[in-house]
């Protein structure tokens with residue numbers, strides 16, 4: 001079943017001056033799945049994302065994408081291979097308009113991004129596609145707004161639209177619903193479900209309702225190591241996991257719908 | 260360019276063409292050289308988010324190369340200007356390649372350190388004339404017009420400035436400019452979208468260095484000599500001041516800042532002597548404390564607030 005894996009890491013380790021943030025992680029992400037990565041704060045989830053997208057250099061271990069070893073590649077190269085990430089802290093271009101944000105992602109394919117003598121009106125031919133993407137996240141009415149003026153939830157939606165603009169094979173989302181109100185969470189959850197149709201998604205998510213609702217597989221990370229892996233019901237029943245999630249979050253795990 | 264910028268650009272151009280009837284042309288030419296220098300610097304600071312603290316080295320290098328090309332090699336004026344510009348751009352490529360891999364204050368430090376190294380080279384090298392500078396550079400002729408005549412030269416300088424200003428505007432509003440803004444706004448995000456940001460920063464650096472060089476080359480032509488002062492870190496500081504005072508990241512800010520600083524220095528130098536440095540320092544402090552966005556930036560913000568209130 002090895003060919004079913006779009007992404008595979010073996011013995012991934014990241015040390016920060018002696019502190020081991022990620023400790024021998026073997027992660028297998030199946031093609032077409034929505035794979036959730038959960039774990040208490042400081043477990044190493046964001047660090048994992050940084051390693052997978054090469055924003056950080058792994059101390060040890062290998063990363064394979066579609067059977068190709070990408071462990072030594074530069075971050076922009078990884079993005080061009082089809083692994084596109086979002087960030088835990090909102091990743092928009094705040095003083096560009098909403099439309100321009102999406103267009104930045106579309107622009108690279110034109111091959112004119114070094115053309116400093118050309119008018120930016122030459123980018124207008126991307127506007128239709130950009131509007132389509134904005135419509136898919138329900139932002140069509142904000143296209144001309146300066147991004148910094150939008151509420152938080154909408155910025156996250158814009159981030160997803162921008163990521164989608166690259167049509168990535170593998171999309172990495174770091175806490176896409178963090179800090180959102182109830183309605184926004186539902187919207188983003190539906191959106192993720194929708195865009196997962198012909199791609200793979202790996203996401204860090206704290207909201208158990210989202211995890212239980214849309215993920216196919218779940219990996220629990222604690223202190224840099226994989227604690228458990230499998231479908232939601234199986235993982236939630238794992239005593240190790242329950243122990244790691246002491247206190248209120250145990251209830252969350254047991255009854256996701258209650259929140 | 261947006262319509263408002265285009266109108267302002269054309270009005271400014273007409274004023275410049277009329278200016279020599281009212282103002283001493285050498286002063287206007289000096290202002291234009293520094294304005295071009297500041298606009299080139301603003302391309303980097305205001306639109307790419309890179310603070311180069313050694314930008315005078317490009318002004319100075321181009322000044323020497325152009326001076327040498329005209330005086331020693333006796334090349335035609337335009338070729339001399341081009342040689343200075345290309346030399347500055349090439350030096351920009353070297354310094355830029357070394358600096359852009361560092362971020363923030365470290366980037367500024369690397370540019371300053373490398374610029375100082377080049378400065379000491381100029382101080383020692385025989386062809387620069389050391390502390391005395393490279394004197395007696397001939398202006399030459401252009402299309403049969405004698406540039407020794409200040410008015411003839413004036414129109415050449417206005418043409419150089421207008422063309423460069425247009426090129427900078429075009430760069431800002433180009434597909435390339437969009438990526439520069441994206442890098443300024445959120446560099447990790449630009450990387451995650453597949454952009455090799457180092458290459459974009461390097462091209463911006465080379466363009467900025469080349470245009471700063473063109474300013475230095477033109478200045479040599481105007482004053483008929485190239486001087487060590489132009490490569491000194493004082494001048495690097497001055498261009499920061501001009502840009503901040505006028506408003507970084509605004510189209511006309513550097514032009515306004517350069518005009519004020521050059522005119523002030525010109526007016527005050529005889530009257531207050533070395534106190535000029537103190538006055539410049541005070542302006543800098545006031546600017547940083549009271550109006551962060553600079554004169555043009557604050558004016559635009561005020562204007563926006565006023566029309567906002569009317570509606």
Ligand SMILES: Nc1ncnc2c1ncn2[C@@H]1O[C@H](COP(=O)(O)OP(=O)(O)O)[C@@H](O)[C@H]1O
Nearest residue numbers: 016019021039040041042043044045046047048
């Ligand atoms: N650049 C860094 N330098 C040093 N320590 C870091 C760095 N990034 C993360 N860490 C540490 O690594 C651990 C894991 O962090 P992180 O991956 O952000 O956790 P999570 O996303 O699971 O909450 C934390 O203890 C954090 O302090």
Ligand SMILES: [Mg+2]
Nearest residue numbers: 045046047088
């Ligand atoms: Mg995190």
